[in-house]
Each structure stands twice: as structure tokens, then as C-alpha cells.
Amino acid sequence: MxxxxxxxxxxxxxxxxxxxxxxxxxxxxxxxxxxxxxxxxxxxxxxxxxxxxxxxxxxxxxxxxxxxxxxxxxxxxxxxxxxxxxxxxxxxxxxxxxxxxxxxxxxxxxxxxxxxxxxxxxxxxxxxxxxxxxxxxxxxxxxxxxxxxxxxxxxxxxxxxxxxxxxxxxxxxxxxxxxxxxxxxxxxxxxxxxxxxxxxxxxxxxxxxxxxxxxxxxxxxxxxxxxxxxxxxxxxxxxxxxxxxxxxxxxxxxxxxxxxxxxxxxxxxxxxxxxxxxxxxxxxxxxxxxxxxxxxxxxRATLPELPDAKRTRFVEELGLSDYTAGVLVAEKAQADFYEVLLDALVTASKKDMASVASKAANWLTGDLYGALNKAGKSIADTPVSAGQGAELLALIEDGTISGRIAKEVFEVMFETGKGAGVVVEEKGLKQVSDTGEIEAIIDGIIEANPNQLAQYRGGKDKLIGFFVGQVMKATGGKANPGVVNKLLKPKLDA
Amino acid sequence: MSHIDKATVAKIARLSRIKIEDDKLEPLAGELNNILGWVEQLEEVNTDNVLPMASVVDVKLRWRTDEVTDGGKRDSVLKNSPNHEYGFFAVPKVIE
Known part of the structure; x- marks a missing residue:
């Protein structure tokens, strides 16, 4: 340069x-x-x-x-x-x-x-x-x-x-x-x-x-x-x-x-x-x-892991991109927050660290930093703690809420300082994964839309998106998208 | 051998904020040269491989632990100053 x-x-x-x-x-x-x-x-x-x-x-x-x-x-x-x-x-x-x-x-x-x-x-x-x-x-x-x-x-x-x-x-x-x-x-x-x-x-x-x-x-x-x-x-x-x-x-x-x-x-x-x-x-x-x-x-024995070493570890062991790792390690306070978040998420979700590392990093550098920037706050005075962030991400991991709902929950958490579980409970945002309940909704929607069904069966594959959208709408976004997809396709193709 | 001239004496005096009359500069230069000449006799000794001596007695630097044990004595600290206001030393304005 x-x-x-x-x-x-x-x-x-x-x-x-x-x-x-x-x-x-x-x-x-x-x-x-x-x-x-x-x-x-x-x-x-x-x-x-x-x-x-x-x-x-x-x-x-x-x-x-x-x-x-x-x-x-x-x-x-x-x-x-x-x-x-x-x-x-x-x-x-x-x-x-x-x-x-x-x-x-x-x-x-x-x-x-x-x-x-x-x-x-x-x-x-x-x-x-x-x-x-x-x-x-x-x-x-x-x-x-x-x-x-x-x-x-x-x-x-x-x-x-x-x-x-x-x-x-x-x-x-x-x-x-x-x-x-x-x-x-x-x-x-x-x-x-x-x-x-x-x-x-x-x-x-x-x-x-x-x-x-x-x-x-x-x-x-x-x-x-x-x-x-x-x-x-x-x-x-x-x-x-x-x-x-x-x-x-x-x-x-x-x-x-x-x-x-x-x-x-x-x-x-x-x-x-x-x-x-x-x-x-x-x-x-x-x-x-x-x-x-x-x-x-x-x-020397009292030296912590230094930023360069931490960055290398984040890339090699956690699979983060070089850019994301660089952002996380630049300030000690951020790196500390990330590591507490990740540890808590691993404990709460019982998943492998590498499999949730990127998700935790994306939430921190995207959702949390975005909200902090907007509010003119720093990581030192964040209203959502690392533990609360982990709780939120764990709810996505175990299918209690979808990623989209999680953003809604996060906004409430950021404003009120409440825990993720509490917000989900209070607002009734729990994801519906009960197959029987979702099946009933799907049946109703297929019945109500005979034209779209005919077109789909006539070869317009893309209309599956329409049906998914209708199901989500009917459940207020709370249906588990994975379950919806799994149940919907056989019924449409039947 | 180093040599101190009149101008050097004037410079050292100014850096040390010591006022020396013009007619005293020349005699002082002579005295300083005498002192330096006397000390320079040491150069006749071979000091290769000899570490500089920091003290004539065999002692080490004393260390203390990082504790606050002093301070909080503003009145004593300001007592000898010609002028102080609001807890500050008040000195003739320094403008740069």
C-alpha cells in the first residue's frame, strides 16, 4: 500500500x-x-x-x-x-x-x-x-x-x-x-x-x-x-x-x-x-x-491469548471467516462477549461448538451490533447479555422459534432486557411443530385454494412457495418451516 | 580531550536557568576545564570488559508493592508555593 x-x-x-x-x-x-x-x-x-x-x-x-x-x-x-x-x-x-x-x-x-x-x-x-x-x-x-x-x-x-x-x-x-x-x-x-x-x-x-x-x-x-x-x-x-x-x-x-x-x-x-x-x-x-x-x-504465564492467536483459532477451530474473526478479536470486550456467548450456547443447545460458532458470530456482529449502533451503545452497556443471547439462539437450535421470530424476540429483549424464553412465552411466539395441528391447517388451505392446487399439479412447481406462505400466515409465522415443508409436499403431490 | 568554551558555559547556564554575568563566563570555563581534565585522567585506565559501577556498596534496587500509601496532603504540597488558587499551583502564565 x-x-x-x-x-x-x-x-x-x-x-x-x-x-x-x-x-x-x-x-x-x-x-x-x-x-x-x-x-x-x-x-x-x-x-x-x-x-x-x-x-x-x-x-x-x-x-x-x-x-x-x-x-x-x-x-x-x-x-x-x-x-x-x-x-x-x-x-x-x-x-x-x-x-x-x-x-x-x-x-x-x-x-x-x-x-x-x-x-x-x-x-x-x-x-x-x-x-x-x-x-x-x-x-x-x-x-x-x-x-x-x-x-x-x-x-x-x-x-x-x-x-x-x-x-x-x-x-x-x-x-x-x-x-x-x-x-x-x-x-x-x-x-x-x-x-x-x-x-x-x-x-x-x-x-x-x-x-x-x-x-x-x-x-x-x-x-x-x-x-x-x-x-x-x-x-x-x-x-x-x-x-x-x-x-x-x-x-x-x-x-x-x-x-x-x-x-x-x-x-x-x-x-x-x-x-x-x-x-x-x-x-x-x-x-x-x-x-x-x-x-x-x-x-509470561499471566499473558492471555492475544488477538492474533485468537483470530487464528477462531478461523481454524471454529470455522469463522477471516473477516468475521478479525472483527470479533479487534476489541477485547467483544471477543470476551463472543466466547461467553458461544460457551453458553453450546451448553444450552448441547451442540458441537463448531456447528453453532458461525451462527453465534453472525448474531453478534449482525443483530446485536446493529441494535447497539442504532441505540448509540457499546458492548459494555448492552441490554442483552451474552447469556441471554445464548438462550435466544438455543431456542432457534431446538426448534422452539424460527430465525424470523427470533429477530422479533430479540427486539423486545433489547428494549426490555427480558430473557428470550420469557418473551416467547408472553407473546405466544412458540413455534408450532405439532404435526397434527399443522396438517389440519395445510388441509384447510389446500381445500380453500383449488385453482392454485390445479396449477401446481399442472406443472407450476414454484407454487409450493404460495402454499408455504399461506400456512405461515395462518399460524402467525409460528409454524416450524421444516415441518411445513415436510408435510406439504406429499399432500400437494398426492 | 573535551574543551569547554565561553559559549558552552553560557548555554549550560541558560539550560539550567542560572544567571551568570558575562565577565564570569571565561573564568568558569577555565574552572570547568580543570575539573574535566582531572577526571579525564581516568581514561588512562583500561576499562574494557568492566561494567559501569552504579554504586560503591553492593546493594540492589529496592522495589515496593503496588499500594496506595501516600497522597491526600494537598495543604503540605501547596504550602511552600508563592501562590495557589482553588487547589492548583498558580504560576506566571506559560504560553506556547
Missing amino acids: TYIVHGATGDFEIVVGLEIHAQVSSNSKLFSGSATAFGADPNTQVSLVDAAMPGMLPTINAECVRQAVRTGLAIGAVINKRSVFDRKNYFYADLPQGYQISQFKDPIVGPGVVTLDMGDGVTKDIGVERIHLEQDAGKSMHDQHPQYTYVDLNRSGVALMEIVSDPDIRTPEEAAAYVTKVRSILRYIGSCDGNMDQGSMRADVNVSVRRAGEPYGTRCEIKNLNSIKFVRQSIEVEARRQVDLIEDGGTVVQETRLFDPVKGETRSLRSKEDAQDYRYFPDPDLLPLEFDDAFIEAA
């Missing part, structure tokens, strides 16, 4: 790398015992360590180390049993220490790979250069007071994983797919909640452009993108800006830029005079971070 920016003097391709900052799911901060919960009153989750009071010393949170290792294992990365914390020095009002504790030369996780599904069975591997642990800064609010910037240090010291990709991305869509896939993996393993709107995950995008065959151009970094849509848009806008600049005879300057989604442009963020010079050096307050193979294996 290629993405070409057409300039006046020729075509340019784009080269993109991403840094994803993912907040580690932990109760307390990376180096202090204060809480990490979102939305607390300002400065109530701040210890004297986070506020950088003199003499305060950092102590590392074991859970943050474990989650970083699990994340590395989930992308098949090298885990470094010895890593080092460095100080990244800069001045800003929401960074009380005057430096961020990060990892520069020796990160905890080395090279790994994230595989993107680009549709139609096409995949693309994006290299991950490293993942390191670092502290988040506080939060500045510039628009609350005419003279002051307000600073809240609740986020100060919260653990982040910075996930740095190789410059392997060539289109805005690949960048979006990469962020989506990383978020999916993080949510599967539970090392980050992936909520971009709450700032638990955000991306910095490095963009450069070049003519075909040329070496990499100078890149610009667009900071702090908090949605996948903005990742895609900012790359498009920034690539266009660089191409226009180059074609007007200018040169791209390596700098940090900000994406303004309202104006649809990127703007320079820091002045050139203050060119970044972080003067990294090993933090003298922290010894190297070391652990053994047993620690790594214990972390």
Missing part, C-alpha cells in the same frame, strides 16, 4: 514513526505511593516525592515493572534483565523535579514487532524499537485565569510506557491501524486501559517526506495526539506542509509541532533558540533495574 503526496514538481512518499505513551495500569505511581485514579480533585494525589520536595527519594513500583515486561512479551520483544533510569532534564511549570525520570540508553524492553491487518488478508509488520518506563508530568491549564497558569500534579509521577516504533509506517491508514493494534494488545493484557480521551494513551508522530528512492528527509514531531482520527489527520496535514515547503525552495527544520484539529494545521511548538538538549545522565537516586528469568517467566 502506498500513499503519495502529489507535489507540483513530482510525487513524494511519507515516512512515519510513532511514540505511544501508555499509562501503566497500577494503583500507585511509578516511584511513589500516591494514587493514580483519574478525575480526583487537583493536587490530592500528590506525595512529597511527586512534588519533588528536597530529600525525597524514588522507590520503584514492582507492578509497573511487571506490566512493562508483559507488554514487551506480548509483542515478542527482547526483555532486558538489566535496565537503567536516566534523568531527562528540562524546565516546565508542571515538572517539579526539573527532570523526568526515564530510560535512555538501556530501556527495559528491546526490539519487538506489531503485525497490522490491512484487510483482504494483507498484513504488515511494524518494528518496535523499544519500550521504556518513565514518569508522566503534571497538568497545566492555561485558560482558567488571565495572568496565571494553573498546575495540577496529580499525574506527576504516574508510570508511562513509551512504545517507540521504527520508521516503518508509510501511510496515514497504517499509522491509525498501528495505534489501534497497540491499543488492542494493551487492553488484552491489561497493562493500560487505552482510553485516549482520558489521556491514558497518547501518541507523538514523527513525519518526514521524500521523493522515491531518496534517503529519509528531515522529520518533524507532532506531539500529544489524543485520538486515532487526529493521528491520521495530522500526518496528512504535516506531509502536505512539508512537500509545499520543499517545493517552494524551503527546508524542513527538525522541530516539535502541535496539531490544531479546528484549523487543520500544524504549528511550531518550541522556539529554535531553545533547541532540545535534555542532558540525559543516569539517575543517581536509582540503582539499575534488575530481575531474573523467573520473573520474566512468571510474567
Whole structure:
């Protein structure tokens, strides 16, 4: 797949790398015992360590180390049993220490790979250069007071994983797919909640452009993108800006830029005079971070089935299409719902898993998703639980209701939250499979339609559909279609 | 051997937010070069296959369990700040 920016003097391709900052799911901060919960009153989750009071010393949170290792294992990365914390020095009002504790030369996780599904069975591997642990800064609010910037240090010291990709991305869509896939993996393993709107995950995008065959151009970094849509848009806008600049005879300057989604442009963020010079050096307050193979294996043992493996299993063992399997595994919540649904359906219907797997998948991706979309809800707040869905599907399997009636029942379930059996009972929708009862109805209909009968017997085979329709109509759609067909034909042919 | 000139001293000072008068830059450069020169004597020692020493005592990094044991002390945290409003630090406007 290629993405070409057409300039006046020729075509340019784009080269993109991403840094994803993912907040580690932990109760307390990376180096202090204060809480990490979102939305607390300002400065109530701040210890004297986070506020950088003199003499305060950092102590590392074991859970943050474990989650970083699990994340590395989930992308098949090298885990470094010895890593080092460095100080990244800069001045800003929401960074009380005057430096961020990060990892520069020796990160905890080395090279790994994230595989993107680009549709139609096409995949693309994006290299991950490293993942390191670092502290988040506080939060500045510039628009609350005419003279002051307000600073809240609740986020100060919260653990982040910075996930740095190789410059392997060539289109805005690949960048979006990469962020989506990383978020999916993080949510599967539970090392980050992936909520971009709450700032638990955000991306910095490095963009450069070049003519075909040329070496990499100078890149610009667009900071702090908090949605996948903005990742895609900012790359498009920034690539266009660089191409226009180059074609007007200018040169791209390596700098940090900000994406303004309202104006649809990127703007320079820091002045050139203050060119970044972080003067990294090993933090003298922290010894190297070391652990053994047993620690790594214990972390590996807690990894769940990951999306790629789950997708393969759904295709190979359950017989789902690659597309359907891809839709189901994309979000952990959906995949979990499907597996609970399928298990419950197998239990309720006593049928083989592979024989009902597609039916369950179709109901979930068709009926339930359709209804959820229409109602503006997500799988997290569905009024029809996986167990209730299984009950409904089991009623089709055992012939209690037809597929058509099931759709009616489902609508009532979705509105009222009632169980399938209850709705069928209340509305009297139970399928009629009693042969005697159906036979009597068939006899009546044949008797009432002598013309159609004559035409059928005269060779118009297709009229059988007419008779089936009449029977269904007479039973309010409740006759078992299989039974109707079996009984009807011999009588017509008699 | 590295050499610190007047411009480098000025740059380091600015990055560290330390105000240094112009006439002090040259003498400081001399002092810093002396310190660096002294430390550079270490380069005479062959350190191939020697790991960087993180501590002079044989201790390991101490880990803690993931428990909330701190925080909830906003008054202490804000106490030394020249200005605070509504529970926030209030600092001169930072505009980018």
C-alpha cells in the first residue's frame, strides 16, 4: 500500500514513526505511593516525592515493572534483565523535579514487532524499537485565569510506557491501524486501559517526506495526539506542509509541532533558540533495574491469548471467516462477549461448538451490533447479555422459534432486557411443530385454494412457495418451516 | 580531550536557568576545564570488559508493592508555593 503526496514538481512518499505513551495500569505511581485514579480533585494525589520536595527519594513500583515486561512479551520483544533510569532534564511549570525520570540508553524492553491487518488478508509488520518506563508530568491549564497558569500534579509521577516504533509506517491508514493494534494488545493484557480521551494513551508522530528512492528527509514531531482520527489527520496535514515547503525552495527544520484539529494545521511548538538538549545522565537516586528469568517467566504465564492467536483459532477451530474473526478479536470486550456467548450456547443447545460458532458470530456482529449502533451503545452497556443471547439462539437450535421470530424476540429483549424464553412465552411466539395441528391447517388451505392446487399439479412447481406462505400466515409465522415443508409436499403431490 | 568554551558555559547556564554575568563566563570555563581534565585522567585506565559501577556498596534496587500509601496532603504540597488558587499551583502564565 502506498500513499503519495502529489507535489507540483513530482510525487513524494511519507515516512512515519510513532511514540505511544501508555499509562501503566497500577494503583500507585511509578516511584511513589500516591494514587493514580483519574478525575480526583487537583493536587490530592500528590506525595512529597511527586512534588519533588528536597530529600525525597524514588522507590520503584514492582507492578509497573511487571506490566512493562508483559507488554514487551506480548509483542515478542527482547526483555532486558538489566535496565537503567536516566534523568531527562528540562524546565516546565508542571515538572517539579526539573527532570523526568526515564530510560535512555538501556530501556527495559528491546526490539519487538506489531503485525497490522490491512484487510483482504494483507498484513504488515511494524518494528518496535523499544519500550521504556518513565514518569508522566503534571497538568497545566492555561485558560482558567488571565495572568496565571494553573498546575495540577496529580499525574506527576504516574508510570508511562513509551512504545517507540521504527520508521516503518508509510501511510496515514497504517499509522491509525498501528495505534489501534497497540491499543488492542494493551487492553488484552491489561497493562493500560487505552482510553485516549482520558489521556491514558497518547501518541507523538514523527513525519518526514521524500521523493522515491531518496534517503529519509528531515522529520518533524507532532506531539500529544489524543485520538486515532487526529493521528491520521495530522500526518496528512504535516506531509502536505512539508512537500509545499520543499517545493517552494524551503527546508524542513527538525522541530516539535502541535496539531490544531479546528484549523487543520500544524504549528511550531518550541522556539529554535531553545533547541532540545535534555542532558540525559543516569539517575543517581536509582540503582539499575534488575530481575531474573523467573520473573520474566512468571510474567509470561499471566499473558492471555492475544488477538492474533485468537483470530487464528477462531478461523481454524471454529470455522469463522477471516473477516468475521478479525472483527470479533479487534476489541477485547467483544471477543470476551463472543466466547461467553458461544460457551453458553453450546451448553444450552448441547451442540458441537463448531456447528453453532458461525451462527453465534453472525448474531453478534449482525443483530446485536446493529441494535447497539442504532441505540448509540457499546458492548459494555448492552441490554442483552451474552447469556441471554445464548438462550435466544438455543431456542432457534431446538426448534422452539424460527430465525424470523427470533429477530422479533430479540427486539423486545433489547428494549426490555427480558430473557428470550420469557418473551416467547408472553407473546405466544412458540413455534408450532405439532404435526397434527399443522396438517389440519395445510388441509384447510389446500381445500380453500383449488385453482392454485390445479396449477401446481399442472406443472407450476414454484407454487409450493404460495402454499408455504399461506400456512405461515395462518399460524402467525409460528409454524416450524421444516415441518411445513415436510408435510406439504406429499399432500400437494398426492 | 573535551574543551569547554565561553559559549558552552553560557548555554549550560541558560539550560539550567542560572544567571551568570558575562565577565564570569571565561573564568568558569577555565574552572570547568580543570575539573574535566582531572577526571579525564581516568581514561588512562583500561576499562574494557568492566561494567559501569552504579554504586560503591553492593546493594540492589529496592522495589515496593503496588499500594496506595501516600497522597491526600494537598495543604503540605501547596504550602511552600508563592501562590495557589482553588487547589492548583498558580504560576506566571506559560504560553506556547
